[in-house]
Amino acid sequence: MKELLKKLRKYEIQIRKAINSQMQGDFHSIFKGSGLEFDDVRTYQYGDDIRTIDWNVSAKGHGTFVKTFKEEKEQTIFFILDVSGSQEIGDTGKQKVDIGKEICGVLALSAAKEGSQVGMVCYSDQKERYVKPAKGPKHAYEIIHNIVNLKPQSAKTDLSKAILFTLNTLKRRSVMIFISDFIDEGYFHNLKGMARKHDVVAIRITDKRETGLPKLGIVPVFDKESKKTVWVNTSFGNFRSQVKKNYEENEKELTLFAKRHQINFVSIDTNEDYVPKLLKLFKVRNKSLKSV
Incomplete structure (x- = not known):
């Protein structure tokens, strides 16, 4: 736990330093929200x-007008x-679920230091852990403790x-940061x-093992969600190319959906440094919301 906290603090400081230098004081909040209070x-x-x-x-016929807001x-x-279970893919300590927890921890620390209320729900097909929104670094550490354990x-x-749990829990417009591999159906x-109701940021966590299958012949594949083992022939026909194609089509569909509904979207692989991608995401959000 101590090593993880040390790592998260380092990343959080790294993000803040980069924001301060790149944005030159123009970026007063890395979580700048849109339309929280009519002005x-x-x-x-x-x-x-x-x-x-x-x-x-x-x-009224005098032109087109937009609402302006203040945070x-x-x-x-x-x-x-x-x-x-689908999050448990990747190297030891760098599985999708590990990276998701790290990103959640880093951003929770950043949000708490900005004075925002921070809350969280961990979900599978049921509520696994819920932390009610509250303020302060101590609360951010409580969130980290919850996800680690x-x-x-x-x-x-x-x-x-x-999504339904969150919509029923939070009535006030908030910045929703959704961290998942988004491997599911029927949630669009x-x-x-x-x-429509909240400012949504979707962070997709991926791992190369999901598309880069080697030719190993007939091998057992364990489905962590169903807890069943199935045998597949990885060398047969176009099996590997079909898996990759399906994965890429799913990614394309999600990317287009996010763009259509003004959802900030970023995809992060378990083996890459996620800090630069988070910085780019914040920069895009600041630029697109500056006029709001």
Whole structure:
């Protein structure tokens, strides 16, 4: 636990230093949210988020107007962390679930130091752990303690249920940081609903083992969610290419969905340094939300 905290603090400091130097004081919050408190209206400008258009004012015939907002003093950052069996892929200590926990810990520390309320739910196909949003570094460390010591009761995945739990729990508009491999079906409808009500950031965790299957002939494959072993012929026909194709199609579908519904999306592999990608994500968010 001490080693993990040391690592998370180092990453958190690294992120803050990079933000301060790259943004040159223009970036007052790495979690800058959109539309948390109505302020005024102004004329629509190219590039504005269409979700901010005030249709009642625009209908008066004097042009198109958008709502402008100011951030509330107590912004809520809420993490949805997928802890299902499909996350247990990767090298020891660098499985998808490990990287997801690290990212959640780093961002929780950053959010707490900014004065935001921070909360979290760990989900499989059921609620595994819930931490109510609260303020302060001590609360961030409580979140880290919870995710480090968590032993999920179920290995199955149900992202729709995770989203519904969050929607029913948080009524006030918040920044939702969803960390998962997003390997599931039928959750787009609920995710769309979440994106309408909240500011959503989707962080997809991947591992090369999921697409880079070697030719090993007939091998046993253990499904951690169903707890069953099946035998597959990795050398037969186009088995490996089909697996890769399905994976790439799933990624493309998720990327397009995120873009369509104004969801900030980033994909991170277990064997890469995730800090640069997080920095790029924050930079994009700041640029796109600056006019809001």
